[in-house]
Amino acid sequence: MNRDTDKKITILGIGNTLFSDEGVGIHLLPLLEEAMRDYENIEIIDGQTDGMKLLGPVEDAQNLIIIDAINAGKEGGTIIKLEGDEIPAYFGIKMSIHQIGFQEVLFAAKMRERYPDQIIMFGMQPTSLELGVELSETNRGRLRELAKEVINQVNRWRDAS
Numbered sequence: 806m807n808r809d810t811d812k813k814i815t816i817l818g819i820g821n822t823l824f825s826d827e828g829v830g831i832h833l834l835p836l837l838e839e840a841m842r843d844y845e846n847i848e849i850i851d852g853q854t855d856g857m858k859l860l861g862p863v864e865d866a867q868n869l870i871i872i873d874a875i876n877a878g879k880e881g882g883t884i885i886k887l888e889g890d891e892i893p894a895y896f897g898i899k900m901s902i903h904q905i906g907f908q909e910v911l912f913a914a915k916m917r918e919r920y921p922d923q924i925i926m927f928g929m930q931p932t933s934l935e936l937g938v939e940l941s942e943t944n945r946g947r948l949r950e951l952a953k954e955v956i957n958q959v960n961r962w963r964d965a966s
Contacts, residue, residue, distance in 0.1 A: 812846060814959055815866035815921075817859065819852040819873045819907055826881070826931035826944045829951070830872040836952040841959065856906030863910055864919035868962050870955055871926040873907075874934075881932025882943040884951050892926045923962065927955050 816837060822828030834851055841847050852859050863869060871892070875885045892911065914920045929951055932941040940948070 812868055814847050814868045816849045816870045817852050821854050822938055825933040825935050825937045826941050827874045827934055829874050829929045829944055832940055833872050833948055833951055840956055857910060859910050860913055863914045866921040868923045869921040873928045874931045875928030877930055879930040881930055882947045883930040885928050887926040925958055
């Protein structure tokens with residue numbers, strides 16, 4: 806058996822679904838679950854705004870993909886990919902409303918020397934952070950493209966030799 810296709814990959818969607826595009830990480834999960842239903846060794850976690858409760862799943866992850874709204878000052882709906890040290894671990898940019906809690910999770914995992922081997926964050930620039938449970942039309946229209954980016958990354962990790 807090829808060890809690389811046996812690598813466990815954890816996909817963690819985080820966000821607050823009460824503030825429109827802030828919930829993109831949660832809204833994307835059903836698309837990923839459907840597209841990867843036949844994949845083995847994939848764990849998809851709905852992390853909502855769970856903060857430090859996510860330390861266990863992060864520390865247990867060998868390869869971690871985080872999906873969240875990312876405020877990078879770009880045009881709404883822009884898909885953003887950050888790798889490794891590009892992801893703020895503690896005193897970085899505040900990437901979204903709940904991000905400080907997740908930055909603390911990453912910092913704690915690093916301090917405990919239980920950080921994932923590979924970590925990538927995918928996200929989308931919010932168009933709206935207004936109160937509302939639906940994504941903006943702009944961001945909703947780019948969900949499938951974001952899903953494709955995540956799936957392509959999963960396949961790259963699985964196919965790596």
